[in-house]
Amino acid sequence: MGKTDVELKTILEKFEATRSELIPILQAAQSSLGYLTNDTMREIARYLSIPESQVYGVASFFERFSFSRRGRREITVCCGTACYVKGARRLVDILESELGIRCGDTTPDLEYSLKQVACVGACALAPVVLVNEDVHRQMEPGKVKGLLAGE
């Protein structure tokens, strides 16, 4: 068994083999393995005795699950209404051109992933950009380079 298989086995052992554990299991797998592979989903399907298409169907439905490796630093641009009216779209444009990737993608060196989310619920600090879990408030286009430089 590879390292991933062992990790997955430890995860599965924590959950009952019932359908309602599907999303919690996927969340646990995503957070400890980083992303979901076909093999991971196949194992989960087997563990819960449900069709693989349904595991994949659920995983592909929700935004939190990804099927490819994410960057070490995940840049999340909040595009909630408050952030939007304060210029979040322009932040996305600039980040895309600075990083040379589109929203949802990861740089080839696996350093950055870029994504936009509907709302992180920090509207009073708009516009907001997250680097991993850290919230950066009142972002402006001029601050983007500094943000990437880790300032």
Place this chain on the structure above:
Amino acid sequence: MLNRIKSPLQVADVVRECGEALGREKSRFVICAGTGCVAGGSMDVFREFERLLKAKGLYGDVQLLFEGHTSPVGVIFSGCYGFCQVGPLVQFQPKGIIYTKVTVQDVDEIIKTTFEEDSVVERLLYRKHDGTLCPTEDEVPFYGKQKRVILAECGHINPEDIREYFATGGYQALASALSKMDPDGVIDIISRSGLRGRGGAGFPAGRKMALARESQGGRKYVICNGDEGDPGAFMDRSVLEANPHSVLEGMAIAAYAIGADKGYIYVRAEYPLAVTRIDIAIDQARRSGVLGKGIMGTDFDFDVEVFQGAGAFICGEATALIRSIEGFRGSPEMTLSYYPTERGLWGKPTLLNNVKTLAFIPKIIANGVRWFTGMGTKGSPGTAVFALTGEVRNNGLIEVPMGITLREIIFDIGEGVPGGREFKAVQIGGPSGGCLPRELLDIEVDFDSLLDAGAMMGSGGMVVVDDTTCMVDLARYFLAFTRMESCGKCVPCRIGTKRMLEMLTRICEGKGEPEDVGRLEELALDIKEGSLCALGGTAPNPVLTTLRYFKDEYEAHIHEKRCPAGLCANLVTFHIDSEKCNGCTVCARNCPADAITGEKKKPHVIDQDKCIKCRECLSRCRFDAVYTE
């Protein structure tokens, strides 16, 4: 921590005990640790207070208070106190002094001046835009017209200590329900209070409870809907983070009323802090005997589990939420002949309420029907919680009596639009809501008046926009959102929102055709009526309200190929007025596209090929030299 409560009558003693113990602390600093303030570094501020107070030998540990010691001053962190924009916030109680934008460097001075010298640090006080200083909450306009009921304790107590909740009279409503009322009695009170569901649609909460109570089918469930996915809304998050016990108590009372023994709190994936705080609260509540088996020594069992969402707006919809707990894709189900109150989670009767609705329940049980109906309007009694954000001076979380006017909210509480800009519209209710113009500023806000105006209470996001916001673009923004969040099950929503978005995008790009307005409207109405669930059913609202109130902007885009707000990138170019430009180079240094060139102290120019229209130069220029065409 606390002994297990063995009878409902004992709760009053615990409340008194906690009140007395915490009363031995003569004053305290309260550091706001809502998500907004935490992002501003409030936890560092908190730790600095702890460190300095300890160093001064002033620090009073809460445990010592319970052992009978007194303390001149203490420090706690609280949940969201609402005025996130000027966070991190620090309060000094009981005097009610509020400091804004506090940093670690300010802490020493705050302790010295406020506690030791009994004065105030003026530079950290909130300053009204006319310059007046506001030392206490009563004087800060943001709090002036609020009526904080479910937010009353938010920002004042430590959400991670159940004893603080007890000290405010917590769990007494549950105790009195268990000892003095039968389930029908509880339902009767909630029904007579006229409480309507705070999730947005405003369904009578008492009636929903009665339906769930009447349903047969063995086990029953209570679900707290905290899947607050509306962009521009963070009310549920704040309540869960700042006062999780109020929600647990509301759930327990509701469970007692309908006969449920199991509850779920469904929290959005994006709210990790809320999840942590609820987990702590559940654990403490179980150990105190107010949750779990044999609550307060009675034979009433009720336990709660947290379910974390995985990122899908649609899961705020009742049936989709239930499906996702069951482990399926979050697509809504048809509820034609039955509601979740009859067949919900695993086919069992399920009461599903919004966070705020549940938080109101203990308040109503404790204070009575007349107290509740004394606030708000006839059709919508009580208060409403809004997230007031966007282009308004004071951003944050507010609670106001129903029936207050939009003008009072935006211009009194919010102190109007900053930067010399003009108020244009307020977007209420997120993607299901609508944009209301200046002419409607005097409508009294409640469930019904907003529906009449074409908007919707929704979950309570209120985003103010000024004259630099293009209303067509704003409608496009919401359609982009619903198109992304549509589950794809029914045709009108799946393809219809996509086609509406494409039409709006064409209009914003100056490629709109004269027939587009009519076509949009027809499609919007068909989607509204033809969709399977409320997401599709309300998705066209932002388009319909902007068409209703801002048709001229659509027409300007289509006929004149002009964006009146100067926002739509294809329809606007940026220029520098060489008369006004003095070559300060601020614009050139801040241009992320390096599109601005010019020698120092000489007029600059914008290279139109490089310009990405980010508006940075426009907002940076202090000489009014940048203009749009």
Place this chain on the structure above:
Amino acid sequence: MSEKIKLTIDGKKCAGRPGRTILEVARENDIWIPTLCFDERLEPYGACRICLVEVKGAGGLLPACAAEITPDMVVKTSSKRVDSIRRTVIELLLSDHPADCMTCESTGSCALQDLAYRYGIKESSFKGEAHSYHLADDNPVIERDPDKCILCGRCARICDEVVGPGVLGFVGRGFDATVSPPYDRLLEESPCLFCGQCVSTCPVGALTSKLSEGAGRPWELESTDTICPYCGVGCTLRLWTRDNKVVNVTAPMDKGVNRGNLCVKGRFGFQFIDSPDRLKHPLVRGKDGRLRKTTWNKAISLVAERLSETRDKHGADSVGGLASARCTNEENYLFQKFMRAVVGTNNVDHCARL
């Protein structure tokens, strides 16, 4: 039996048992309501919104496929509102659907085409992005064309609700949702049984039978109902023939024990009919080892003679009989009776046990 509920549909007085839907009662009364995601073999789904009808006092429009009848209900199956939504739904579907009806395998049996015809929609008034997937299924029987998929979910639901393995499922969400085997891989890489139930329920040309490709339009074919020769279940088959050759097999919804359902053999195993290898006459092997055509009488006599010989020489237990699952229960009964009473042995078995 409970009392029938009385209601009015399009002015016509109708009645139905409690629990029946508006659609069922309408169909019993020859009142047409269009459907796309409905299949009587499946639970109502309510996704296509084409069957919405007006019900007096109901507030909004109701999907006829799922809304149960109530006493004195007044239903209108067509009205300005209803028709407007239907037209919009059709146009929206057409806006993300190739307009290649001329060569589409499903022309003539496509529900979307029929609806466009009925509502006089030449082309969609909505312009915009249409999906274009490239698929390389190389299994021999099922052709998938996701570009034509209208996401009614019938294939995924029949695979889950009726067949069981749940090979097809929804992937992603919103406008970009698709129906696909796990991980967007191919059918042949999945646990698919190739029963073709998905083909049988697809209302458009997204799932078709490769075996019938180019075989003719429905109106060019003749149909004959018969019983499946493969096993003892006795499913009703509808053979579609052209020039006296079977080109497709379906199952009628309203007949037989199978009510529209078939397995891989019944649906796709029909080429043997015209196979050059097929035995059409009894053959007897001569002394030279070659098989020669003979008559049934001669062949059966020869078998009887040799069986008797073997039994007399080596005893009855030297003979064993193996029956076929393709025979009916009655035939299998007769066979064991023959083995026990005539041959005199209990050595009798059946291929279904293997």
